[in-house]
Amino acid sequence: MTTIPKIRYSRRSILKSGGAAVAAAALPAPMVWGQAIKDVTLRQFGTGVSNLNEVAAKVKEDLGFTLEMTALDSDSVTQRAATQPDSFDIADIEYWICKKVWPTGNLQAMDTSKIANYDKIVGTFRSGKLTPESVIAQGTAPHTVGFTSGPNGKDFVQEESGWMTLIPTIYNADTLGIRPDLIGRPISNWSELLNPEFKGKASILDISSIGIMDMAMVVESMGEYTYPDKGNMTKEEIDLTLGIFTEAKKAGQFRAFWKSFSESVELMASGEVVIQSMWSPAITAVRSQGIPCVYQPLEEGYRSWGGGIGLSAALSGIELDAAYEYINWYLSGWVGGFLMRQGYYSAVPETSKNFMTEDEWGFWFEGKAAQGDITNPFGDVMEIAGAVRDGGSFYDRMGAVACWNAVMDENQYMVRKWNEFIAA
Amino acid sequence: MASPLALVLTVFLVAPIVMIVIVSFWGATEFSIYPAFQFDNYAFLFGSEVTYRVFLNTFKYAGITWVFTLLIGFTVAYFLAFHVRSLKWQIALFLLCTIPFWTSNIIRMISWIPFLGRNGLANSTLISWGVVDEPLEWLLFSDFSVILAFVHLYTLFMVVPIFNTMMRIDKSLIEAATDAGATGWQTLWHVVIPLTKPGIMIGTIFVVTLVMGDFITVRFMSGSQSANVGRMIQNDIGLLQYPSASATAVILLVTVLMVIGLLLRLVDIRKEL
Incomplete structure (x- = not known):
């Protein structure tokens, strides 16, 4: 099967930036489908993070076909990917969801030889090591579920087999958000979340699969217990972890729990909470209100997550080719630049660089002080000159990942215990 | 002749409930449910200490909310029915x-959050008046805020039926009581309240069922820190555990029906309406 011409978007890229010419040269392809591709519609669904209408509009403009986006919460995404393979063409899911969904056979393996920028994908998603010296973090590290044995594989293999389960698209390193003005002293450990000093002013997110990982970071930091693998706890470890937090909850440590992005922003902006688990864009949302808020790097490291796109097993013919073209386009830089200007990272940072100004690249990726105003993709000013990204450069942040979002063998038990924690 | 009403009730009320009862016996894996006839869901429900605590909490919210909505609702209705003379003003x-x-009731509920917050209007007013030195923490994300929101949302459901029954009370009965030498309180206690009982009972049924079936008020006003039965069901649905959610819903339905049955034994609404 041949690939589809990249002419249209390449031309655009050249217009925008000379650097993309390299990418265009790297993707020579005969004109095969031409007009037919315009009638193709690909149905993508996933969590809200990267399901952006701007991306769909840009796909129409650059590639000519239609991308339909559906945003769902992660539970629904998992269910749909696992039970309704015909309802989607492209699944935009997180790696821990992939661990649950891949064995069902509803996704098809992707041939890495058709991925033009495969060799430029960050090491985290291939060998598991960001740099040759990196230590692989606990939890569902993306490379452990990123490859399968062959075109029809239902298993995961640990080496780069040439067949990928998901093509990485977006990822980040999460930590605690704090209000430095209300705390007034340096915070450097996860254990501070349960520090009685912040009684009634702490919060944690009420999404069990992510919350439990934040809890594990806190428990380890307190010196209460060291997990063999935070990403795969035993029942006893789950009891221990939630026990510590239930005790803290009963003692009034928490002001509230949050479930939606906007709730976390409001809790922080109003000063109800001064320290809590938080997501990167929420920090910028608080800051854009003129309220100081820091995405605090901590000694124990970050809790990281990664998302990628997978292809439905039902995809074939021109739709499959269009999907490959979409993936290649995704990694060619425009989307990466769009996402990186929101504080996320792209799987192929070097292509994104062509779609960012030098100042933006310096601020978001290299951890340098901003030279002028830093705006988000929607034009809102997020940082002013002199500001430095919390946690520093890409390598400082992604190099300090302590664990990945994970799905445990004892997941159902954990969920039950989580409900008891909330009701306690 | 099958009346249209019976048909509508069958399709939109009876059938869904039957479906919920059936599904409550099904089994679930992490992402699917499968037909079965097993008591696992109920066994887990009754075997968990959390269930009892959550049901107790639900009754607590219903009870306290009922007391406050009744007191406020009755007072408002009494004022409207007996103190406001002209029909136009009534x-x-x-x-x-x-x-x-x-x-929307969600907007009315959420608007309490900035008002009651640590740096909210209520606290800053209290501090500026010198009533308190430190902001009161228990104003928001507590049982207090949950019940406050419930009372605010549901008092009208008490006012309307009580006002309605009060308007039907023959004014000459009140005059007769006064003529017979009854004090205002005696008239209220021996004449007005007994005659308003059906209204009180209807209002009670509204408030109790609304509070017991609620999940969103508890979630927002307690900052997700408290649970009632509705939230338990919502959590199960979020985790795709539909059979378990159905079992909880069935138990909740039975509980609410029992409460209403008990209430109806105390006052025969049909006879007194």
Whole structure:
């Protein structure tokens, strides 16, 4: 099967930036489908993070076909990917969801030889090591579920087999958000979340699969217990972890729990909470209100997550080719630049660089002080000159990942215990 | 002739409930449910200490909310029915009570959050008056805020039926009581309240069922820190555990029906209406 011409978007890229010419040269392809591709519609669904209408509009403009986006919460995404393979063409899911969904056979393996920028994908998603010296973090590290044995594989293999389960698209390193003005002293450990000093002013997110990982970071930091693998706890470890937090909850440590992005922003902006688990864009949302808020790097490291796109097993013919073209386009830089200007990272940072100004690249990726105003993709000013990204450069942040979002063998038990924690 | 009403009730009320009962016996894996006839869901429900605590909490919310909505609702209705003389003013004031219902109840509920917050209007006012030195923490994300929101949202459901029954009380009965030498309190206790019982009972049924079936007020006003039965069901649905959610829903339905059955034994609404 041949690939589809990249002419249209390449031309655009050249217009925008000379650097993309390299990418265009790297993707020579005969004109095969031409007009037919315009009638193709690909149905993508996933969590809200990267399901952006701007991306769909840009796909129409650059590639000519239609991308339909559906945003769902992660539970629904998992269910749909696992039970309704015909309802989607492209699944935009997180790696821990992939661990649950891949064995069902509803996704098809992707041939890495058709991925033009495969060799430029960050090491985290291939060998598991960001740099040759990196230590692989606990939890569902993306490379452990990123490859399968062959075109029809239902298993995961640990080496780069040439067949990928998901093509990485977006990822980040999460930590605690704090209000430095209300705390007034340096915070450097996860254990501070349960520090009685912040009684009634702490919060944690009420999404069990992510919350439990934040809890594990806190428990380890307190010196209460060291997990063999935070990403795969035993029942006893789950009891221990939630026990510590239930005790803290009963003692009034928490002001509230949050479930939606906007709730976390409001809790922080109003000063109800001064320290809590938080997501990167929420920090910028608080800051854009003129309220100081820091995405605090901590000694124990970050809790990281990664998302990628997978292809439905039902995809074939021109739709499959269009999907490959979409993936290649995704990694060619425009989307990466769009996402990186929101504080996320792209799987192929070097292509994104062509779609960012030098100042933006310096601020978001290299951890340098901003030279002028830093705006988000929607034009809102997020940082002013002199500001430095919390946690520093890409390598400082992604190099300090302590664990990945994970799905445990004892997941159902954990969920039950989580409900008891909330009701306690 | 099958009446249209019976048909509508069968399709939209009876059938869904039957479906819920059936599904409550099914089994579930992490992402699917499968037909079965097993008691696992109920066994887990009754075997967990959390269930009892959550049901107790639900009754607590219902009970306290009932007391406050009744006191406020009765007072408002009494004022409208007996103190406002002209029908025009009665209607005008009654409509005034319904104005908050022009906005969604979620908006009315959420608007309490900035008001009650640590740096909210309530706390800054109390501090500026010198009533308290430190902001009161228990104003928000507590049982207090949950019940406050419930009372605010549901008092009208008490006002309307009580006002309605009060308007039907023959004014000459009140005059007769006064002529016979009864004090205001005696008239209230021996004449007005017994005659308003059906209204009180209807209002009670409204408030109790609304509070017991709620999940969103508890979630927002307690900052997700408290649970009632509705939240338990919502959590199960979020985790795709539909059979377990159905079992909880069935138990909740039975509990609410028992409460209503008990209430109806105390006052025969049909006879007194």
